[in-house]
Amino acid sequence: MWRNGSAIQDFRSALREKFDADVFLFSSGRESLLALVQSLNIGQGDEVIVQAYTCVVVPNAIAVTGATPVFVDIDKDTLSLDPQEVRTAITPKTKAIICQHTFGIPAPLEELRAICDEHRIPLIEDCAHIIADDAGPVNIGMTGDFVLLSFGRDKAISGVTGGAIISHRTDVSNRVQKLEDGTFHFSFFTILRLLLYPLLYAISKPFYGLWIGKAFLKLCSLLTLLPSILTAEEKSGHQSPTLHKLPNACAALALSQFTRLREINDHRRMLTRFYLEQCATHGWPVLHGIRSDLPLQKFPMFVAGAEKIRQSLKRKNIHLRDGWTGCVICPESVDPSSLGYRDGDDPRAEEACEQILSLPTHPGMTLQDAENLVRALRVESQQ
Ligand SMILES: Cc1ncc(COP(=O)(O)O)c(C=O)c1O
Structure with a gap:
């Protein structure tokens, strides 16, 4: 049941109920974003606005399609896109805007929604750092045409890895569905490494200040037991175009956090x-x-x-x-x-x-x- 099982569908149903939209699951946020950008037919010659002060995997997912990530300055009070700067960065080549709720601080959604409507381009909300609940904030994850979720290990909720696209646009949903249907399974060794990760960190944490904790992690790393968050290629601006399925085991972990x-x-x-x-x-x-x-x-x-x-x-x-x-x-x-x-x-x-x-x-x-x-x-x- 590491690869396939009921947790995937249960998690999808839970997200569908929360967002009242179509849900597509992939093995990470970056792969989810790539699938969305491809489904929007964005590619060579197109531009996508992202904020400066972001994680490299966000622009990578745009660049791998041949499109250009256009970096726009932030408002230092929200650490998110400055709408004024967005207005000046828009060109006829702009095909989407990604707004990031950095560390859970809400981006200026109303202004960005208005800009997207004016230019008839989709707004993608990057909710990797926050998933709102009954106590709010109410408009987060509810304003964009699409929402990007990540279930990476330090995100709003964690499945050690995983990601999702929430789609409010049925015309695009069909295309994301096709991409999700064509995804590949992770190897059992990769899933084993993902599942070992919380365990190995829990073992090393009490000893981290001592050499023994660091040596233990170093050894795990040498034995390639620790999955890296970023590959060397990703750090130099390249993402693999291959899309993977969210493993059932990671879906189960993410679902258990989602229910809490x-x-x-x-x-x-x-x-x-x-x-x-x-x-x-x-x-x-x-x-x-x-x-x-x-x-x-x-x-x-x-x-x-x-x-x-x-x-x-x-x-x-x-x-x-x-x-x-x-x-x-x-x-x-x-x-x-x-x-x-x-x-x-x-x-x-x-x-x-x-x-x-x-x-x-x-x-x-x-x-x-x-x-x-x-x-x-x-x-x-x-x-
Ligand atoms: C703001 C933001 N969006 C998206 C992602 C992509 O998430 P993942 O690590 O699941 O690919 C990250 C990852 O660090 C992130 O920080």
Whole structure:
């Protein structure tokens, strides 16, 4: 039942009920996006607007079709597309806009919807970092023509891997369906590695500060037991065009988290509120897009010397490096020019990735952990 089983259909039904739309499942968010871009007949000579300050796999999924990802600057208060900048970037070649709810902070959906309607192009909501629940935010995942979901290991919910396209357009749904029907299975070894991942990390976590924890992970990595999040090709702007099925085992894991979505989101809301209170108490500036009712995937702050603070905390076994620093197309090891980004194109995104320091809100992070983290941050800020 690792490859096939009832979990796939159960998960699809649960998502269909939530979004009241067609649901297509793939083995990752990047493959889901590629399937959507292909289904929209976007290719050579076309442009798709994405924000600077994104994960490399998003522009990769556009570039692999032959289309050009056009990077647009962000609003630093939402870390999402700036609608004014979008207006100036639109050309007759623009075939879609992807708006990313970065770390769960809502993108300016109303403005972007209006721009898309004016230009008769689809709006794709990238909900990799947030899946709204009964407590909101209400318009997230409900405004775009399409919604992209990821069930990767650090996403809103995790199946270790996985992704979905939610489609409100039946004309396009038929084409995505055909692509989903033609997907390939992962090998059993690949699924084994995916299933071992949470186990191996759980074993190593208590020892991570000691050499033994790091050595254990290194050994797992040498034995190729740890699935990598990004391949070397992906970091240099290339994505494989092959699409894979969401393994039933990963669908089961993602479904089990999806059925607990409210509980997981409430935990994230509790930590979001805690960090907000701490920012108010200590006079740390807050991004205006952050509200206390948001189930943030992480809590971003802008601080001077963010990288120095991260390095200093690392020496205390507090690991805040999350791949979303130091580069507008993340992670830092990506060469942005391989995707056509030139230094200085999007200055606010460039500032943001240098100044950002993000605090964890994931289900494994307790309030006690958050208190300890804030205490350590206070020490850093006084130095
Ligand atoms: C904003 C965003 N969208 C989409 C994706 C793609 O998700 P996946 O890792 O499942 O391919 C990512 C992955 O990091 C992401 O951060």
